[in-house]
Amino acid sequence: METLNKELRPIAMINITNRCTLKCKHCFIYREGTPHTPTKKNEMPAEQMIKEIKKYRRKFGIVRMVWMGGEPLLRKDVLELGVKLFPQNTITTNGTLPLINLGPKIKWVISLDGPEEINDEIRGKGCFKKVLKNLNNLPEDFTGDLQCNCVISKKNEEFIEEFIEDLQKETPIRGVNFTFYVPKKKDRTGLCWESLEERDLIIKNVMNLKKKYPNFILNNLMVLNLMFSQNALEITNKCPVKNHMLSLYLGNEGFERPFCCYGNDVNCDLCGAWAVFHLAALMKINPGWPENAIGPFKKITPTSISI
Numbered sequence: 001m002e003t004l005n006k007e008l009r010p011i012a013m014i015n016i017t018n019r020c021t022l023k024c025k026h027c028f029i030y031r032e033g034t035p036h037t038p039t040k041k042n043e044m045p046a047e048q049m050i051k052e053i054k055k056y057r058r059k060f061g062i063v064r065m066v067w068m069g070g071e072p073l074l075r076k077d078v079l080e081l082g083v084k085l086f087p088q089n090t091i092t093t094n095g096t097l098p099l100i101n102l103g104p105k106i107k108w109v110i111s112l113d114g115p116e117e118i119n120d121e122i123r124g125k126g127c128f129k130k131v132l133k134n135l136n137n138l139p140e141d142f143t144g145d146l147q148c149n150c151v152i153s154k155k156n157e158e159f160i161e162e163f164i165e166d167l168q169k170e171t172p173i174r175g176v177n178f179t180f181y182v183p184k185k186k187d188r189t190g191l192c193w194e195s196l197e198e199r200d201l202i203i204k205n206v207m208n209l210k211k212k213y214p215n216f217i218l219n220n221l222m223v224l225n226l227m228f229s230q231n232a233l234e235i236t237n238k239c240p241v242k243n244h245m246l247s248l249y250l251g252n253e254g255f256e257r258p259f260c261c262y263g264n265d266v267n268c269d270l271c272g273a274w275a276v277f278h279l280a281a282l283m284k285i286n287p288g289w290p291e292n293a294i295g296p297f298k299k300i301t302p303t304s305i306s307i
């Protein structure tokens with residue numbers, strides 16, 4: 001008989017390669033002190049990686065897997081086998097490689113960070129055009145759900161509405177989720193706000209835009225509210241992502257668990273990760289989740305959480 005899971009982590013994210021086609025200015029993977037070097041051992045054959053992943057599935061009771069990297073589409077072989085292991089799968093990709101059809105239940109998250117000029121300043125020259133070409137030439141049999149993830153930072157904060165218009169006009173993406181830059185400890189990238197209070201202004205701007213584009217902006221207003229300076233620290237001090245989500249990075253020898261899904265060098269006090277506040281909201285309406293949750297899992301609706 002199976003023993004009960006000691007550490008239940010139904011949501012997991014995994015880096016399946018340390019290789020990438022881009023070198024983005026904001027990327028938390030390629031920071032000093034965080035595992036990100038491709039080696040012969042960690043870029044393992046697909047069958048071996050799947051075997052490893054199955055062990056984690058059993059140990060932590062994973063239901064939703066978020067596939068990342070590096071660039072996960074560099075390991076199509078792993079994705080093809082891997083998405084069959086879990087009932088819910090999200091693939092977060094930089095969109096520079098052609099997408100593949102892995103079925104209608106797959107959530108594809110395409111990372112773009114602003115209108116062409118701004119995006120390319122952050123993600124590299126020529127990136128925007130390459131991604132748009134792939135999005136507008138999907139395989140004929142493509143059936144997945146297409147969303148965009150945009151990381152708001154000091155570099156692109158003024159261009160959010162222009163970006164929404166571009167996505168609507170030029171891509172088949174059905175909506176965009178905004179997340180906010182997660183800085184490292186001594187962040188001198190110029191991407192980070194000095195304080196949470198300074199960040200409040202742009203959160204307010206996203207809330208106003210949500211009124212104008214209610215369906216296209218996927219962020220929930222109440223979750224955005226939790227990100228304001230008066231609420232944020234209470235949540236990040238007991239980070240639900242760190243405490244309840246499993247993160248697997250590729251160390252030199254194989255999978256290892258970092259400090260949190262944003263790696264080993266992070267400043268929690270200024271963390272703007274959407275997932276943190278979203279999970280905090282979900283936990284408010286699902287008391288005891290994940291260990292002692294009773295009843296069916298409730299999702300966030302515009303009226304289901306109070307703050």
Ligand SMILES: C[S@@+](CC[C@H](N)C(=O)[O-])C[C@H]1O[C@@H](n2cnc3c(N)ncnc32)[C@H](O)[C@@H]1O
Nearest residue numbers: 026027028068069070071092093094111181182
């Ligand atoms: C690390 S990437 C890996 C997958 C893929 N290469 C991509 O760019 O989508 C996953 C997501 O994290 C976002 N990201 C990278 N650095 C970040 C940071 N410092 N703060 C918040 N999000 C970040 C990326 O823009 C992307 O949407």
Ligand code: SF4
Nearest residue numbers: 020022024027070094
């Ligand atoms: S494409 Fe993704 S993994 Fe690669 S550098 Fe950019 S954010 Fe990082």
Ligand code: SF4
Nearest residue numbers: 239242260266268271
């Ligand atoms: S950086 Fe963000 S996601 Fe990571 S532990 Fe800190 S608050 Fe949580």
